[in-house]
Amino acid sequence: MEEFVFFGGKGGVGKTTVSCAYAYRCAxxxxxxxxxxxxxxxxxxxxxxxxFGDAPASVDGVEGLxxxxxxxxxxxxxxxxxxxxxxxxxxxxxxxxxxxxxLEMSHGTPGAYEAALFDAFVxxxxxxxxxxxxxxxxxxxxxxxxxxxxxxxxxxxxxDRLLYKRKQSIDLFxxxxxxxxxxxxxxEGDPVLERLQRRKEFFEFAGDAMRTDAAFxxxxxxxxxxxxxxxxxxxAFTERDxxxxxxxxxxxxxxxxxxxxxxxxxxLREKVATERDRLDQVREEFEPPLxxxxxxxxxxxxxDLLANVAAELDVExxxxxxxxxxxxxDSN
Numbered sequence: 001m002e003e004f005v006f007f008g009g010k011g012g013v014g015k016t017t018v019s020c021a022y023a024y025r026c027a028x029x030x031x032x033x034x035x036x037x038x039x040x041x042x043x044x045x046x047x048x049x050x051x052f053g054d055a056p057a058s059v060d061g062v063e064g065l066x067x068x069x070x071x072x073x074x075x076x077x078x079x080x081x082x083x084x085x086x087x088x089x090x091x092x093x094x095x096x097x098x099x100x101x102x103l104e105m106s107h108g109t110p111g112a113y114e115a116a117l118f119d120a121f122v123x124x125x126x127x128x129x130x131x132x133x134x135x136x137x138x139x140x141x142x143x144x145x146x147x148x149x150x151x152x153x154x155x156x157x158x159x160d161r162l163l164y165k166r167k168q169s170i171d172l173f174x175x176x177x178x179x180x181x182x183x184x185x186x187x188e189g190d191p192v193l194e195r196l197q198r199r200k201e202f203f204e205f206a207g208d209a210m211r212t213d214a215a216f217x218x219x220x221x222x223x224x225x226x227x228x229x230x231x232x233x234x235x236a237f238t239e240r241d242x243x244x245x246x247x248x249x250x251x252x253x254x255x256x257x258x259x260x261x262x263x264x265x266x267x268l269r270e271k272v273a274t275e276r277d278r279l280d281q282v283r284e285e286f287e288p289p290l291x292x293x294x295x296x297x298x299x300x301x302x303x304d305l306l307a308n309v310a311a312e313l314d315v316e317x318x319x320x321x322x323x324x325x326x327x328x329x330d331s332n
Contacts (some may be wrong), residue, residue, distance in 0.1 A: 001134070001318045004125055007248070008139040009219035010229045014250040016043040017301045017309060018219050018294070019138035022317075025310035026134045027065035029317040034128065036302045037069040044069055044138060047302050056128060062212045066132075076116040080228045082153055122206040133318060142276040163196050163272035215245045217291070217315065220282070222249055222275035227282060234286060246315065254295050291315050303320075 007019040018035065023035035034056055037044040044067050045051050048059050055073065056066040112300065123136060127136050216237060220230045238245050255264040255272045282290060291314045301309055 001316045002213050003129065003133070004137065004209065004214040005315075006137045006214060006216045007137050007219055008216065008233070010226050013219045013221050013226060015219045016047060016138045017219075017306075018248050018250060018292075018313070019136050020044060020047045020164045021301070021306055021309040022315055023065060023067075024062060024306055025137040025313060025315075026136070026317040027059075027062050028307075028310070029131045030064065030089075031318050032064050032131065033067045033134045033136060034068065034124075035138065036067070036121065036124055038072075038117055046300070047306065049302060060063075068128075070117070070120045072113060072117055074113055074114060075120045078116070080116075101320045118203075118206075122202065122209075125199075126202075126205055127207050145291045156207065159196055159200045159203065163200070167194065211241060213246050214242075216242060217246050217248060218244055218288070219248045219250050220284075221251050222253075222278040224278065227278050230282070231286065234288065237243060244288040247281070247282060247286065247288050248292045248294065248313070249290055250292075250294045252293055 005022065007022070009015050019037075020035055023033050024032040035044060037052075048062075048067060050060055050067075052067045052069045054068060054070055056068045059065040059067050062064050120137075125135065218230050218233055220226045234244050252274055253268060253271045256268045279290065279293070292311055292312050294312050297305055299305070
Protein backbone atom coordinates (compact mmCIF):
# COMPACT_ATOMS: atom_id res chain seq x y z
CA MET A 1 0.00 0.00 0.00
CA GLU A 2 1.18 3.53 -0.81
CA GLU A 3 2.36 5.89 1.92
CA PHE A 4 -0.54 8.32 1.43
CA VAL A 5 -4.17 7.14 1.43
CA PHE A 6 -7.05 9.49 0.60
CA PHE A 7 -10.73 8.86 1.33
CA GLY A 8 -13.01 11.18 -0.64
CA GLY A 9 -16.62 11.37 -1.64
CA LYS A 10 -19.78 13.45 -1.56
CA GLY A 11 -20.36 15.47 1.60
CA GLY A 12 -22.08 13.50 4.37
CA VAL A 13 -21.33 9.98 3.11
CA GLY A 14 -19.15 9.14 6.11
CA LYS A 15 -15.58 9.84 4.96
CA THR A 16 -14.41 10.71 8.46
CA THR A 17 -15.71 7.46 9.93
CA VAL A 18 -14.10 5.39 7.19
CA SER A 19 -10.76 7.23 7.22
CA CYS A 20 -10.51 7.01 11.01
CA ALA A 21 -11.45 3.32 10.92
CA TYR A 22 -8.77 2.61 8.31
CA ALA A 23 -6.18 4.59 10.28
CA TYR A 24 -7.14 2.58 13.37
CA ARG A 25 -6.82 -0.65 11.37
CA CYS A 26 -3.34 0.35 10.18
CA ALA A 27 -2.14 1.32 13.66
CA UNK A 28 -3.39 -1.88 15.27
CA UNK A 29 -1.60 -3.82 12.51
CA UNK A 30 1.68 -2.26 13.62
CA UNK A 31 1.82 0.46 10.96
CA UNK A 32 2.79 3.88 12.36
CA UNK A 33 -0.08 6.05 11.15
CA UNK A 34 -1.18 9.68 10.99
CA UNK A 35 -4.80 10.57 10.16
CA UNK A 36 -5.34 14.10 8.85
CA UNK A 37 -8.66 15.91 8.46
CA UNK A 38 -8.86 18.49 5.69
CA UNK A 39 -12.66 18.53 5.72
CA UNK A 40 -14.24 21.82 6.89
CA UNK A 41 -16.67 19.79 9.03
CA UNK A 42 -13.99 18.34 11.29
CA UNK A 43 -15.19 15.20 13.07
CA UNK A 44 -11.94 13.36 13.80
CA UNK A 45 -11.98 14.90 17.28
CA UNK A 46 -15.52 13.58 17.73
CA UNK A 47 -14.64 10.08 16.56
CA UNK A 48 -11.77 9.74 19.04
CA UNK A 49 -13.48 11.91 21.70
CA UNK A 50 -10.33 14.02 21.88
CA UNK A 51 -9.46 17.49 20.62
CA PHE A 52 -6.86 17.78 17.85
CA GLY A 53 -5.17 20.78 16.27
CA ASP A 54 -2.90 21.56 13.34
CA ALA A 55 0.03 19.53 14.70
CA PRO A 56 0.12 15.73 15.06
CA ALA A 57 -0.94 14.45 18.49
CA SER A 58 -1.22 10.91 19.83
CA VAL A 59 -4.66 9.31 19.88
CA ASP A 60 -5.43 8.15 23.40
CA GLY A 61 -5.63 4.39 23.77
CA VAL A 62 -4.41 3.58 20.24
CA GLU A 63 -0.69 2.90 20.09
CA GLY A 64 1.00 4.04 16.88
CA LEU A 65 -1.82 6.39 15.81
CA UNK A 66 -1.60 10.20 15.66
CA UNK A 67 -4.17 12.67 14.36
CA UNK A 68 -4.36 16.30 13.29
CA UNK A 69 -7.05 18.65 11.98
CA UNK A 70 -6.31 21.42 9.51
CA UNK A 71 -8.61 24.40 10.01
CA UNK A 72 -9.47 25.85 6.58
CA UNK A 73 -10.00 29.41 7.80
CA UNK A 74 -6.69 29.44 9.68
CA UNK A 75 -4.95 28.08 6.59
CA UNK A 76 -6.52 30.79 4.45
CA UNK A 77 -5.26 33.51 6.79
CA UNK A 78 -1.79 31.94 7.01
CA UNK A 79 -1.65 31.56 3.22
CA UNK A 80 -2.56 35.23 2.61
CA UNK A 81 -0.16 36.45 5.30
CA UNK A 82 2.68 34.51 3.69
CA UNK A 83 1.90 36.11 0.33
CA UNK A 84 1.68 39.56 1.94
CA UNK A 85 5.07 39.23 3.64
CA UNK A 86 6.74 37.90 0.51
CA UNK A 87 5.42 40.69 -1.72
CA UNK A 88 5.98 43.48 0.81
CA UNK A 89 9.71 42.73 0.81
CA UNK A 90 9.90 43.16 -2.95
CA UNK A 91 7.89 46.32 -3.70
CA UNK A 92 7.95 49.96 -2.72
CA UNK A 93 6.23 51.17 0.45
CA UNK A 94 3.62 52.90 -1.70
CA UNK A 95 2.56 49.54 -3.09
CA UNK A 96 2.17 47.76 0.27
CA UNK A 97 -1.26 49.26 1.06
CA UNK A 98 -2.53 48.31 -2.41
CA UNK A 99 -1.22 44.75 -1.93
CA UNK A 100 -3.04 44.54 1.40
CA UNK A 101 -6.26 45.75 -0.22
CA UNK A 102 -6.02 43.25 -3.06
CA LEU A 103 -5.30 40.37 -0.67
CA GLU A 104 -8.29 41.25 1.48
CA MET A 105 -10.45 41.21 -1.64
CA SER A 106 -9.02 37.83 -2.66
CA HIS A 107 -10.09 36.21 0.61
CA GLY A 108 -13.46 35.22 -0.81
CA THR A 109 -12.53 34.72 -4.45
CA PRO A 110 -13.05 31.33 -6.13
CA GLY A 111 -10.00 29.14 -5.77
CA ALA A 112 -8.39 30.96 -2.83
CA TYR A 113 -9.83 28.50 -0.30
CA GLU A 114 -8.72 25.49 -2.39
CA ALA A 115 -5.22 26.92 -2.88
CA ALA A 116 -4.73 27.44 0.85
CA LEU A 117 -6.05 23.99 1.72
CA PHE A 118 -3.96 22.41 -1.03
CA ASP A 119 -0.83 23.99 0.44
CA ALA A 120 -1.82 22.62 3.84
CA PHE A 121 -2.24 18.96 2.92
CA VAL A 122 0.72 18.88 0.53
CA UNK A 123 2.74 20.47 3.33
CA UNK A 124 1.74 17.56 5.55
CA UNK A 125 2.83 15.09 2.84
CA UNK A 126 6.19 16.81 2.50
CA UNK A 127 6.98 17.93 6.07
CA UNK A 128 5.03 15.74 8.51
CA UNK A 129 5.14 12.30 6.88
CA UNK A 130 8.67 11.19 7.70
CA UNK A 131 7.94 9.58 11.12
CA UNK A 132 5.01 7.60 9.69
CA UNK A 133 4.53 4.52 7.55
CA UNK A 134 1.07 5.67 6.46
CA UNK A 135 -0.69 9.04 6.28
CA UNK A 136 -4.49 8.86 5.91
CA UNK A 137 -6.40 11.90 4.68
CA UNK A 138 -10.05 12.55 5.46
CA UNK A 139 -10.48 14.82 2.46
CA UNK A 140 -12.92 17.57 1.62
CA UNK A 141 -16.01 16.65 -0.47
CA UNK A 142 -15.36 15.39 -3.98
CA UNK A 143 -15.71 18.65 -5.93
CA UNK A 144 -13.23 20.54 -3.77
CA UNK A 145 -10.83 17.62 -3.68
CA UNK A 146 -10.73 17.33 -7.46
CA UNK A 147 -10.06 21.06 -7.82
CA UNK A 148 -7.15 20.65 -5.42
CA UNK A 149 -5.78 17.67 -7.31
CA UNK A 150 -5.92 19.63 -10.56
CA UNK A 151 -3.77 22.46 -9.22
CA UNK A 152 -0.26 20.97 -9.72
CA UNK A 153 -0.50 20.74 -13.50
CA UNK A 154 -2.30 24.06 -13.93
CA UNK A 155 -0.13 26.10 -11.56
CA UNK A 156 3.07 24.36 -12.63
CA UNK A 157 2.60 25.62 -16.20
CA UNK A 158 1.59 29.05 -14.93
CA UNK A 159 4.72 29.33 -12.78
CA ASP A 160 6.87 28.27 -15.75
CA ARG A 161 5.47 31.21 -17.70
CA LEU A 162 6.06 33.61 -14.79
CA LEU A 163 9.65 32.41 -14.47
CA TYR A 164 10.21 33.00 -18.17
CA LYS A 165 8.77 36.53 -18.03
CA ARG A 166 10.77 37.40 -14.90
CA LYS A 167 14.03 36.22 -16.47
CA GLN A 168 13.28 38.24 -19.60
CA SER A 169 12.65 41.33 -17.50
CA ILE A 170 15.87 40.95 -15.50
CA ASP A 171 17.88 40.29 -18.67
CA LEU A 172 16.62 43.57 -20.14
CA PHE A 173 17.52 45.51 -16.98
CA UNK A 174 21.02 44.01 -16.96
CA UNK A 175 21.55 44.90 -20.63
CA UNK A 176 20.24 48.42 -19.99
CA UNK A 177 22.99 49.19 -17.45
CA UNK A 178 25.35 51.86 -18.87
CA UNK A 179 28.98 52.27 -17.96
CA UNK A 180 29.57 51.79 -14.26
CA UNK A 181 25.86 51.87 -13.41
CA UNK A 182 24.51 48.80 -11.64
CA UNK A 183 21.37 47.25 -13.12
CA UNK A 184 18.25 47.69 -10.97
CA UNK A 185 17.71 43.91 -10.98
CA UNK A 186 20.15 40.99 -11.00
CA UNK A 187 19.39 37.44 -12.06
CA GLU A 188 21.42 35.83 -9.28
CA GLY A 189 19.70 36.06 -5.90
CA ASP A 190 16.51 37.59 -7.28
CA PRO A 191 13.85 37.02 -4.55
CA VAL A 192 10.98 36.74 -7.02
CA LEU A 193 12.78 34.08 -9.07
CA GLU A 194 13.66 32.17 -5.90
CA ARG A 195 10.06 32.26 -4.69
CA LEU A 196 8.70 31.15 -8.05
CA GLN A 197 11.23 28.32 -8.21
CA ARG A 198 10.23 27.12 -4.72
CA ARG A 199 6.57 27.11 -5.76
CA LYS A 200 7.39 25.19 -8.92
CA GLU A 201 9.26 22.54 -6.91
CA PHE A 202 6.37 22.40 -4.43
CA PHE A 203 3.84 21.66 -7.17
CA GLU A 204 6.14 19.16 -8.86
CA PHE A 205 6.44 17.31 -5.55
CA ALA A 206 2.66 17.36 -5.14
CA GLY A 207 1.99 15.97 -8.61
CA ASP A 208 4.63 13.23 -8.32
CA ALA A 209 3.54 12.22 -4.81
CA MET A 210 -0.13 11.95 -5.72
CA ARG A 211 0.57 9.90 -8.84
CA THR A 212 3.20 7.53 -7.44
CA ASP A 213 2.81 7.45 -3.64
CA ALA A 214 -0.93 7.89 -3.08
CA ALA A 215 -3.95 5.59 -3.14
CA PHE A 216 -7.46 7.00 -3.56
CA UNK A 217 -10.69 5.51 -2.27
CA UNK A 218 -14.19 6.94 -2.67
CA UNK A 219 -16.91 6.57 -0.04
CA UNK A 220 -20.51 6.41 -1.22
CA UNK A 221 -23.99 5.79 0.13
CA UNK A 222 -26.39 3.33 -1.56
CA UNK A 223 -28.60 6.00 -3.17
CA UNK A 224 -28.74 7.19 -6.76
CA UNK A 225 -27.39 10.70 -6.11
CA UNK A 226 -24.34 9.35 -4.33
CA UNK A 227 -23.76 6.70 -7.00
CA UNK A 228 -24.00 9.30 -9.78
CA UNK A 229 -21.58 11.59 -7.98
CA UNK A 230 -19.15 8.72 -7.52
CA UNK A 231 -19.27 7.92 -11.22
CA UNK A 232 -18.42 11.51 -12.11
CA UNK A 233 -15.61 11.53 -9.55
CA UNK A 234 -14.05 8.36 -11.00
CA UNK A 235 -14.07 9.93 -14.46
CA ALA A 236 -12.48 13.12 -13.14
CA PHE A 237 -9.75 11.20 -11.33
CA THR A 238 -9.05 9.21 -14.49
CA GLU A 239 -8.73 12.41 -16.53
CA ARG A 240 -6.02 13.53 -14.12
CA ASP A 241 -4.16 10.23 -14.40
CA UNK A 242 -5.16 9.29 -10.83
CA UNK A 243 -6.59 5.81 -10.31
CA UNK A 244 -9.31 5.18 -7.76
CA UNK A 245 -8.21 2.02 -5.92
CA UNK A 246 -11.56 1.06 -4.45
CA UNK A 247 -15.04 2.08 -3.31
CA UNK A 248 -16.54 1.93 0.19
CA UNK A 249 -20.33 1.60 0.47
CA UNK A 250 -21.33 3.15 3.80
CA UNK A 251 -24.58 3.55 5.77
CA UNK A 252 -26.24 0.39 4.43
CA UNK A 253 -29.61 -0.47 5.97
CA UNK A 254 -29.57 -3.61 8.16
CA UNK A 255 -31.99 -6.28 6.98
CA UNK A 256 -34.69 -7.36 9.49
CA UNK A 257 -34.84 -10.97 10.69
CA UNK A 258 -36.99 -13.36 8.66
CA UNK A 259 -39.58 -13.65 11.43
CA UNK A 260 -40.05 -9.90 11.76
CA UNK A 261 -43.30 -8.56 10.33
CA UNK A 262 -45.17 -5.29 10.36
CA UNK A 263 -44.81 -1.93 8.68
CA UNK A 264 -41.27 -1.27 9.93
CA UNK A 265 -39.98 -4.62 8.73
CA UNK A 266 -41.61 -4.17 5.31
CA UNK A 267 -40.06 -0.71 5.00
CA LEU A 268 -36.60 -2.04 5.85
CA ARG A 269 -36.86 -4.93 3.36
CA GLU A 270 -37.90 -2.54 0.57
CA LYS A 271 -35.08 -0.16 1.44
CA VAL A 272 -32.56 -3.02 1.54
CA ALA A 273 -33.77 -4.21 -1.88
CA THR A 274 -33.34 -0.72 -3.36
CA GLU A 275 -29.85 -0.40 -1.88
CA ARG A 276 -28.87 -3.78 -3.30
CA ASP A 277 -29.92 -2.54 -6.74
CA ARG A 278 -27.66 0.47 -6.30
CA LEU A 279 -24.74 -1.73 -5.22
CA ASP A 280 -25.31 -4.01 -8.21
CA GLN A 281 -25.15 -0.90 -10.40
CA VAL A 282 -21.84 0.07 -8.78
CA ARG A 283 -20.37 -3.38 -9.41
CA GLU A 284 -21.53 -3.47 -13.03
CA GLU A 285 -20.74 0.09 -14.12
CA PHE A 286 -17.62 1.07 -12.18
CA GLU A 287 -14.16 -0.39 -12.55
CA PRO A 288 -12.91 0.16 -8.97
CA PRO A 289 -14.04 -2.72 -6.73
CA LEU A 290 -16.20 -2.44 -3.63
CA UNK A 291 -13.75 -2.96 -0.77
CA UNK A 292 -16.30 -2.63 2.02
CA UNK A 293 -20.04 -2.65 2.65
CA UNK A 294 -20.65 -1.02 6.02
CA UNK A 295 -24.03 -1.09 7.74
CA UNK A 296 -25.45 1.87 9.64
CA UNK A 297 -25.09 1.75 13.40
CA UNK A 298 -27.62 2.90 15.97
CA UNK A 299 -25.03 5.09 17.70
CA UNK A 300 -22.02 7.14 16.65
CA UNK A 301 -19.04 5.16 15.41
CA UNK A 302 -16.35 5.50 18.06
CA UNK A 303 -14.55 3.24 20.51
CA ASP A 304 -15.45 -0.42 20.02
CA LEU A 305 -17.68 0.42 17.04
CA LEU A 306 -14.69 1.98 15.27
CA ALA A 307 -12.84 -1.31 15.65
CA ASN A 308 -15.86 -3.14 14.17
CA VAL A 309 -15.96 -0.83 11.14
CA ALA A 310 -12.19 -1.19 10.71
CA ALA A 311 -12.59 -4.96 10.53
CA GLU A 312 -15.08 -4.57 7.65
CA LEU A 313 -12.61 -2.65 5.45
CA ASP A 314 -10.96 -4.94 2.93
CA VAL A 315 -8.09 -2.50 2.38
CA GLU A 316 -4.52 -3.63 2.92
CA UNK A 317 -2.60 -1.89 5.67
CA UNK A 318 0.99 -2.89 5.01
CA UNK A 319 1.01 -4.58 8.39
CA UNK A 320 0.61 -7.91 6.64
CA UNK A 321 4.00 -7.53 4.96
CA UNK A 322 5.59 -6.26 8.18
CA UNK A 323 4.34 -9.35 9.99
CA UNK A 324 5.98 -11.60 7.38
CA UNK A 325 9.31 -9.80 7.22
CA UNK A 326 9.64 -8.27 10.67
CA UNK A 327 10.22 -4.58 11.46
CA UNK A 328 13.72 -4.56 9.92
CA UNK A 329 12.68 -6.30 6.68
CA ASP A 330 14.24 -9.67 7.60
CA SER A 331 12.12 -12.79 7.18
CA ASN A 332 10.84 -14.30 10.42
